Amino acid sequence: MSTRRNPYGALVAKLERLTTLDDADRAAIQALPLRVSIYPAGYFLVRESDTTEDCRILLSGYVCRHKLTGDGSRQIVSFHIPGDLLDLQHLLLRCADHNIQTITEAAVAWAPAVTIKALADARPRIAEAMWRDTLIEASIFRERVLNVGRRDAKSRVAHMLCEFAVRCEIAGLGTMTSFDLPMTQEHIADATGLTPVHVNRTLQMLGAEGIIERERRRITIADWQRLRDAGGFDPAYLHPAT
């Protein structure tokens, strides 16, 4: 897909899912000095307490944001898929409050945050799209608090699978019923507030009930309705329509 190769196309496509752009907006985006870098799996794009200098869009691969407690346990607060904007907070906040790390090899387009800030200042619709994106992200965080705070293990895992599937579909990354899960069971554990051992058992349970099928890292959702019910999943919080 050209979107994934061409950083400008990826950024335009992302913003057009959030608002309507005009020709001047598109021209301003084309004029950005975007550069593309490839990073290996496990690479830290941003570390907590870094000074925030760049702004990134993910072109291919998968990335997560996470925070660590004082005694070293990790909480993944979100996963990101191709097309996601990774650092909008860097436009207005000086210091990173979490880590951003690649899960797989990833291609990232980036520009200095001040450049993107200047774009937002010059093009109000682009600023509005970005602001909306940060609001949707905040909504996703709220849902994650609910997931981790008030659901049992089976629901948490089911909900996470639902969210990943729907976000991939919204982003135009293939079918919702069968997809590759790029993350390890340890990633899933750190995202759901469980241990890897218990995630393993929970996935087996979902498999044994015929809700999902697993084969390596590929997941097939055998019964979307029951997965949704198991996770208490309602996609409204993703605000799919503007």
Add this chain to the structure above:
Amino acid sequence: MSTRRNPYGALVAKLERLTTLDDADRAAIQALPLRVSIYPAGYFLVRESDTTEDCRILLSGYVCRHKLTGDGSRQIVSFHIPGDLLDLQHLLLRCADHNIQTITEAAVAWAPAVTIKALADARPRIAEAMWRDTLIEASIFRERVLNVGRRDAKSRVAHMLCEFAVRCEIAGLGTMTSFDLPMTQEHIADATGLTPVHVNRTLQMLGAEGIIERERRRITIADWQRLRDAGGFDPAYLHPAT
């Protein structure tokens, strides 16, 4: 304090903690058609799936945002103190994804969301301040995911107390070492992902260790250093400085 009585003063004060306003910005705020309403404790200002029509600033009292699971358990995702903007997401999202409910009697200034949106469109610095506020709120949600996902009961409660104390101080609401906790132990439980019974025992433990002192709903932090350590609290995620 006049800030708490005068809705315009409260809004100007809030935005000036986020950015620098000029006279035209302040004049535009003064021209808003703000109205003030008083609501009793337990009142729903917004319900999930409501169409989002108004935008509010809290003048006095305390409010929380929360979501419910399918089987009815509640997760509080944030508490709000006087001076907080409650509905910025309503400027750009059509449908509420969570409930907003008063904890105590509360005075709220409000205007139609479209009016506030027009203000943001007309005054870029105000839009920027609001955007920054939503980014800081997102950071608070991320920290809450960590708190609920990866800390034990004692740490969760300690962290919550730290956050509340520091936010009150940033907002200029009195001293950090002694303050009224407006919420019940059930509120604390729903915010930390625990049960009220266990919150009670945890508070007693913090008291027995001499870290806090309790008397009714008033909390005195006897040993800030140890409370901070117990909660693994680092205020950087609140982004106190611009």
Add this chain to the structure above:
DNA sequence: CGATAGATTGATACTGCTCAATATGGGTGG
């Protein structure tokens, strides 16, 4: 002065964690 919401206490149950061992399979160097 009762009514009621909230706080406190005790006893017991259970979900998910810990620790430790084993299996799997994809990648790599010889």
Add this chain to the structure above:
DNA sequence: CCACCCATATTGAGCAGTATCAATCTATCG
């Protein structure tokens, strides 16, 4: 092309932290 190696996945057994359930106590308020 094969054997080894490492990360990851899987399994089992026992334990711990919180939940649950059910009283009782205590303020506050009409």
